[in-house]
Amino acid sequence: MATADRLDRRDGTPALSARSVSVAYGDDPVLSDLSLAVDPGEVLAVIGPSGVGKTTLLRVLSLSLRPDDGIVTVDGTDAWTADAAGRLALRRRIGLVFQEPSLFEGSVARNVSYGLRVRRSWRERIRDGLASAVGFDGPSAGSNGTAAAVREALSVVGLADATDRPASSLSGGEAQRVSFARALAYDPDVLLLDEPTSDLDPRNTAVVEDAMGEAAGRGIGVVLATHDMHQAERVADRVAVLLGGAFAEVGPTAAVFEDPDDDRTRKFISGELVW
Amino acid sequence: MIVGVAPFVQGVPVAVLVDPAIPVGTLLHAAIPTGVVVDATVPVGVPFESVYVRSIVAVSLYVSGLAVLLGTLVGVPLAVALGSVEFPGKRLVTSAFTAGMGFPSVVVGLLVLFAVSNQGPLGGLDLVFTREAMVLSQFVLATPAIVAISLAAVSGVDESVRDAARALGGTRVDVALVTVREARYGVATAVLAGFGRAISEVGSVLIVGGNIAGADGVSKTRTLTTAIQLEARQGRYDTAMVLGGLLMALVLAVNLVVVRLGDEGMVR
Ligand SMILES: Nc1ncnc2c1ncn2[C@@H]1O[C@H](COP(=O)(O)OP(=O)(O)O)[C@@H](O)[C@H]1O
Ligand SMILES: [Mg+2]
Numbered sequence: 001m002a003t004a005d006r007l008d009r010r011d012g013t014p015a016l017s018a019r020s021v022s023v024a025y026g027d028d029p030v031l032s033d034l035s036l037a038v039d040p041g042e043v044l045a046v047i048g049p050s051g052v053g054k055t056t057l058l059r060v061l062s063l064s065l066r067p068d069d070g071i072v073t074v075d076g077t078d079a080w081t082a083d084a085a086g087r088l089a090l091r092r093r094i095g096l097v098f099q100e101p102s103l104f105e106g107s108v109a110r111n112v113s114y115g116l117r118v119r120r121s122w123r124e125r126i127r128d129g130l131a132s133a134v135g136f137d138g139p140s141a142g143s144n145g146t147a148a149a150v151r152e153a154l155s156v157v158g159l160a161d162a163t164d165r166p167a168s169s170l171s172g173g174e175a176q177r178v179s180f181a182r183a184l185a186y187d188p189d190v191l192l193l194d195e196p197t198s199d200l201d202p203r204n205t206a207v208v209e210d211a212m213g214e215a216a217g218r219g220i221g222v223v224l225a226t227h228d229m230h231q232a233e234r235v236a237d238r239v240a241v242l243l244g245g246a247f248a249e250v251g252p253t254a255a256v257f258e259d260p261d262d263d264r265t266r267k268f269i270s271g272e273l274v275w
Numbered sequence: 276m277i278v279g280v281a282p283f284v285q286g287v288p289v290a291v292l293v294d295p296a297i298p299v300g301t302l303l304h305a306a307i308p309t310g311v312v313v314d315a316t317v318p319v320g321v322p323f324e325s326v327y328v329r330s331i332v333a334v335s336l337y338v339s340g341l342a343v344l345l346g347t348l349v350g351v352p353l354a355v356a357l358g359s360v361e362f363p364g365k366r367l368v369t370s371a372f373t374a375g376m377g378f379p380s381v382v383v384g385l386l387v388l389f390a391v392s393n394q395g396p397l398g399g400l401d402l403v404f405t406r407e408a409m410v411l412s413q414f415v416l417a418t419p420a421i422v423a424i425s426l427a428a429v430s431g432v433d434e435s436v437r438d439a440a441r442a443l444g445g446t447r448v449d450v451a452l453v454t455v456r457e458a459r460y461g462v463a464t465a466v467l468a469g470f471g472r473a474i475s476e477v478g479s480v481l482i483v484g485g486n487i488a489g490a491d492g493v494s495k496t497r498t499l500t501t502a503i504q505l506e507a508r509q510g511r512y513d514t515a516m517v518l519g520g521l522l523m524a525l526v527l528a529v530n531l532v533v534v535r536l537g538d539e540g541m542v543r
Pocket of ligand 1: 025030048049050051052053054055056057
């Protein structure tokens with residue numbers, strides 16, 4: 001969806017929502033009766049201590065884990081009553097960045113174009129594959145549209161010149177920035193980030209945080225899971241505090257940090273709550 | 276009997292041994308362009324060696340190539356599937372394939388011969404002493420190696436890379452393709468191991484194929500290995516040696532090509 005279309009709907013349907021979602025691993029409940037809506041163009045930080053269930057929540061939101069209970073919608077469509085093809089289409093409107101970059105072997109361009117390539121028809125993919133096999137195409141294989149999208153996504157993370165570099169030659173910080181560009185390249189409606197800067201130095205962290213703002217500016221709903229409260233304070237429009245399997249508090253960033261309603265939130269923010 | 280002397284090849288006069296019953300001769304004739312009559316003393320009807328050797332190479336490549344192609348088409352997806360699911364008895368299945376790598380080829384040949392014989396389950400297909408029966412037995416020989424080695428390779432692919440493919444919108448097939456691509460050196464090794472096993476085994480192709488060449492010198496089910504075995508047994512060591520050299524060269528060439536293909540896909 002184009003930026004303008006997404007921003008027009010700022011007050012309408014959430015880009016992504018979870019309603020009364022519960023998840024247990026065996027007999028261990030992790031999330032219970034949790035609800036959340038992500039609007040287009042906002043950065044929503046989900047904060048909470050390690051092991052509280054942030055990753056589990058993102059797996060639910062990315063449709064990779066079906067909750068035991070509750071409903072997940074993408075742009076208003078219930079994902080788990082849709083058929084497999086419908087769910088794949090919904091899944092493809094979501095971008096996901098993990099703590100570890102996990103790049104594919106090959107060039108940076110190959111990594112960043114991956115999402116675009118899997119969305120093409122098999123006929124096109126085979127044709128492009130053959131073309132690049134016989135050397136008809138440069139390293140950033142695919143149509144011109146793909147090459148442009150790749151360069152554009154890489155420029156958001158300051159790596160526009162890195163298209164032809166082998167992924168294996170990147171530093172950890174660069175690899176994570178490529179991983180971010182890889183999810184941005186296919187212009188998702190929602191971007192889910194799971195502790196994306198935990199392993200990064202301050203400089204790379206700043207680049208990724210700026211990229212979050214850039215994505216939100218395009219109307220993408222950004223969900224940032226982090227245990228880093230300072231990061232949440234820096235980048236988030238809203239903060240949801242996950243404690244004990246449910247949200248202790250959800251609200252505008254300033255309100256949550258300056259005047260939390262919930263007592264546990266107050267303790268967590270002041271660092272008293274030790275887990 | 277010695278019926279003629281070939282022209283000097285690399286400066287060495289070569290005696291040509293021809294047994295009218297079995298179409299053979301020195302392979303050195305094969306190095307001479309076809310159409311050039313090199314040995315006028317060879318009786319009419321005795322085959323020209325280059326036809327003999329070429330048809331043997333063609334049969335070998337056809338049988339082992341097709342068997343390995345089929346083994347790859349079945350074995351690699353099977354390995355990827357086995358590598359991405361957990362089920363009770365998986366270890367048993369895995370070790371069955373590993374054990375299959377060591378199956379004696381004569382026994383496999385015997386079983387395939389039974390299968391394609393008149394009374395066997397595939398008896399209706401009329402496959403006894405055909406190349407297709409040889410393909411079948413080499414498929415049975417090569418596939419376990421392809422599965423077992425590919426499985427080891429794809430199991431080494433980081434789950435997080437597969438997760439990334441899924442997260443970026445990949446389907447199950449896309450994830451499988453990413454897995455194979457990440458493991459392509461191992462998978463190439465698996466295919467080469469399968470090819471090496473197929474092209475160099477004698478037992479099963481001898482049993483199910485029958486080592487047949489026509490009176491015109493054209494091989495029907497004679498492969499490099501069964502030809503070498505026959506030539507050596509009949510004392511035509513130079514022919515056997517040349518066929519052996521060809522077999523070695525073939526295996527090395529296929530290795531080179533496959534390794535090169537793996538390198539090609541590196542940075543793209
Ligand atoms: N696949 C799993 N099987 C069993 N337990 C799990 C699994 N994944 C996570 N857990 C448990 O669920 C809880 C929440 O984990 P997680 O969602 O990873 O939290 P966070 O991302 O906030 O650190 C933890 O106690 C963790 O041990
Ligand atoms: Mg986590």
